[in-house]
Amino acid sequence: MTINKNDPYAALRYREFNIFLLMRFAFVFARTMQFIVIEWEVYNLTKDPLSLGIIGLMEVIPVILMALFAGHIVDQKEKRGILVKCILGFSVVSAGLFLLTWPVVVSGVPKHQILYGIYALVFIGGIVRTFYGPASFSMFSLIVPKKIYPNAATWNSSIFQLSAVLGPALGGFCIHWIGVHSSMLLIFGFSLIALVSLLQIPRKPIMNPKIGEPIFQSLKEGLQFVMNNKIILGAISLDMIAVLFGGAVALLPVFAQDILKVGSQGFGILRAAPAVGAIMIMFTSAYFPLNKNAGLKLLGAIFGFGLSIVIFGLSTSFWISVIALFLSGATDGISMILRQTILQLYTPDHMRGRVSSVNSIFVSSSNELGAFESGLTARLMGTVTAVVFGGSMTILTVVTTGIVLPNFRKLDLRKTVEEHENS
Numbered sequence: 300m301t302i303n304k305n306d307p308y309a310a311l312r313y314r315e316f317n318i319f320l321l322m323r324f325a326f327v328f329a330r331t332m333q334f335i336v337i338e339w340e341v342y343n344l345t346k347d348p349l350s351l352g353i354i355g356l357m358e359v360i361p362v363i364l365m366a367l368f369a370g371h372i373v374d375q376k377e378k379r380g381i382l383v384k385c386i387l388g389f390s391v392v393s394a395g396l397f398l399l400t401w402p403v404v405v406s407g408v409p410k411h412q413i414l415y416g417i418y419a420l421v422f423i424g425g426i427v428r429t430f431y432g433p434a435s436f437s438m439f440s441l442i443v444p445k446k447i448y449p450n451a452a453t454w455n456s457s458i459f460q461l462s463a464v465l466g467p468a469l470g471g472f473c474i475h476w477i478g479v480h481s482s483m484l485l486i487f488g489f490s491l492i493a494l495v496s497l498l499q500i501p502r503k504p505i506m507n508p509k510i511g512e513p514i515f516q517s518l519k520e521g522l523q524f525v526m527n528n529k530i531i532l533g534a535i536s537l538d539m540i541a542v543l544f545g546g547a548v549a550l551l552p553v554f555a556q557d558i559l560k561v562g563s564q565g566f567g568i569l570r571a572a573p574a575v576g577a578i579m580i581m582f583t584s585a586y587f588p589l590n591k592n593a594g595l596k597l598l599g600a601i602f603g604f605g606l607s608i609v610i611f612g613l614s615t616s617f618w619i620s621v622i623a624l625f626l627s628g629a630t631d632g633i634s635m636i637l638r639q640t641i642l643q644l645y646t647p648d649h650m651r652g653r654v655s656s657v658n659s660i661f662v663s664s665s666n667e668l669g670a671f672e673s674g675l676t677a678r679l680m681g682t683v684t685a686v687v688f689g690g691s692m693t694i695l696t697v698v699t700t701g702i703v704l705p706n707f708r709k710l711d712l713r714k715t716v717e718e719h720e721n722s
Contacts, residue, residue, distance in 0.1 A: 534642070
């Protein structure tokens with residue numbers, strides 16, 4: 300196939316990549332929708348913001364404990380088979396949550412027992428996510444040629460960001476329209492779409508030349524690669540701190556019910572606001588690549604994200620809150636695309652599982668730790684103060700990074716992109 304490097308749809312001209320995007324969208328959509336529906340249900344059961352933080356903690360514990368080992372396994376095994384097992388595992392969790400939210404099943408069951416059951420299933424979902432991340436990241440490189448990695452990374456990141464905000468948005472509306480129980484059934488349906496889509500992609504070869512390598516030697520090699528690559532380390536470290544302190548969206552049920560007093564319908568609008576920003580970024584970034592001055596753009600995007608969170612926390616107006624969340628979605632989308640592009644461009648094929656696992660510990664887990672941090676600080680400081688504190692810490696992190704790492708400000712991906720196009 301002749302490839303036009305200036306074609307914004309270059310990656311979409313590969314059938315397997317389109318199927319991969321559909322699988323990725325359906326899975327992430329279902330997982331993020333599930334998370335927000337669970338948050339709503341748990342807060343209804345407890346009326347305690349700390350309980351929302353515990354949800355994040357239950358999902359992040361498996362990531363911290365198992366991520367490095369998952370990366371080793373992914374680099375040693377066939378990727379599609381691992382992804383099939385992950386989606387089947389998620390489907391089991393979805394079915395369990397469907398039963399736990401069914402009044403016929405839980406009638407007469409004490410609330411604390413239902414709560415413990417939800418936490419247990421979230422923990423199992425965290426195990427699934429630990430393997431899904433590196434397997435998905437690794438499979439990406441096996442279905443598109445290196446020449447179009449940058450364009451494919453843009454679409455891949457955009458689809459992830461889109462599904463990650465549309466899932467919670469629909470979750471908020473579905474709580475209002477069809478209730479928590481029926482929403483869980485819809486989530487199960489999306490997991491089946493992901494599974495059927497994935498099965499349309501043939502098995503792929505294992506690219507790692509060191510099959511059977513001792514596990515601790517493999518883990519050491521992966522960690523050393525990340526720690527010695529200042530570009531990768533800088534990108535994921537910056538995003539980790541920003542996401543850790545900018546996890547205000549975990550407290551949206553509190554804002555919707557107790558502060559803005561807009562109920563489940565308003566909650567759906569609040570969750571939908573970041574989706575609009577993400578959609579705009581998805582389309583514009585394909586036509587206007589972010590490779591030039593990537594370091595400054597990444598710093599600026601995360602600064603804007605932190606500022607949006609501060610505005611949201613201080614707002615007592617529903618529509619100002621919606622605008623602030625819209626801006627948070629747009630800036631977070633830019634950050635996501637840049638970070639994923641950096642990881643795809645600078646990671647060799649045989650180490651993708653391990654690098655993605657390290658990234659999971661740094662960044663993916665910080666989403667849930669950020670939710671826990673928000674829940675804990677909301678309990679200690681109050682909800683509004685906790686959100687403003689988190690956004691302020693994000694801004695401070697960006698400013699500090701820009702001062703301490705001047706070379707990161709100068710990061711420009713155009714030369715690296717040209718090297719891949721010419722390889």
